[in-house]
Amino acid sequence: MTDTTDSELFDPAGIEWQPVSPRLATARFILLAVFVGGPLVVFAVLGAVLSTTWPWIVAGALAVLGVLVALVVGRQVRSIGxxxxxxxxxxxxxxxxxxxxxxxxxxxxxxxxxxxxxxxxxxxxxxxxxxxxxxxxxxxxxxxxxxxxxxxxxxxxxxxxxxxxx
The missing domain is CATH 2.30.29.30 (Pleckstrin-homology domain (PH domain)/Phosphotyrosine-binding domain (PTB))
Known part of the structure; x- marks a missing residue:
């Protein structure tokens, strides 16, 4: 049985990988802003208007999610080849x-x-x-x-x- 490392499994030797455009990261950041940033603003406004805590909790969760996704988008795009x-x-x-x-x-x-x-x-x-x-x-x-x-x-x-x- 051959012992294959993780890098050999996903990066075979002798392969010259072609990267994708970094503009894909820009597209993903825009989609993140629309689908996470938009609802975040809505829940923050609801929290301010309703003076209750549940919209702020949802807004906080969306903010954490948005930051986590934003941190990995660039790395994900660089990994595509x-x-x-x-x-x-x-x-x-x-x-x-x-x-x-x-x-x-x-x-x-x-x-x-x-x-x-x-x-x-x-x-x-x-x-x-x-x-x-x-x-x-x-x-x-x-x-x-x-x-x-x-x-x-x-x-x-x-x-x-x-x-x-x-």
Whole structure:
């Protein structure tokens, strides 16, 4: 039995990882401000108007949650990477809960590129690979649009070439 360390498991030797754009962190900070900061303000105002403690407790919990998430967003984005090898695509992500997804090109069915309004405003897009098995789908968030188009076209052509050989 081979003794594999944690770094070898999620960071195979000889792989040159491509990072995603740091603008993905900006997008996540904006979403954090909207979905945690907005309710925090509402509960703080409720606490001031109602003169009771429960809205302040909720506001405090939201503030703690917001700070904790804000502390890890940058590290999470820096942990995302992808690498194109001859036969497959590797996608890694996660700080506390790490994952490494390996998708063989011959198993890919189609590749999507998407960008919502915030992502378009920040100049980023997501590439999602679909396979016959939902558990092996992979996505790469936070790519510049030109890189997302390049990755999409390259993966689609590699996938077609591998399928043709079956």
């Amino acid at each position: 992808y690498a194109e090898r001859d036969e497959d695509l590797l996608v890694r992500k996660g700080v506390l809960f790490r994952s490494l997804v390996v998708v063989p090109y011959g198993r890919m069915q189609f590749v999507d590129v998407s960008a919502g309004p915030l992502a378009r405003k920040l100049g980023i897009a997501s590439v999602q690979l679909h396979t016959a098995s939902p558990s092996t789908d992979a996505n790469i968030d936070g790519l510049p649009p030109a890189e997302a188009a390049r990755v999409r076209d390259r993966l689609a052509s590699r996938g077609e070439a591998r399928l043709a050989g079956l």
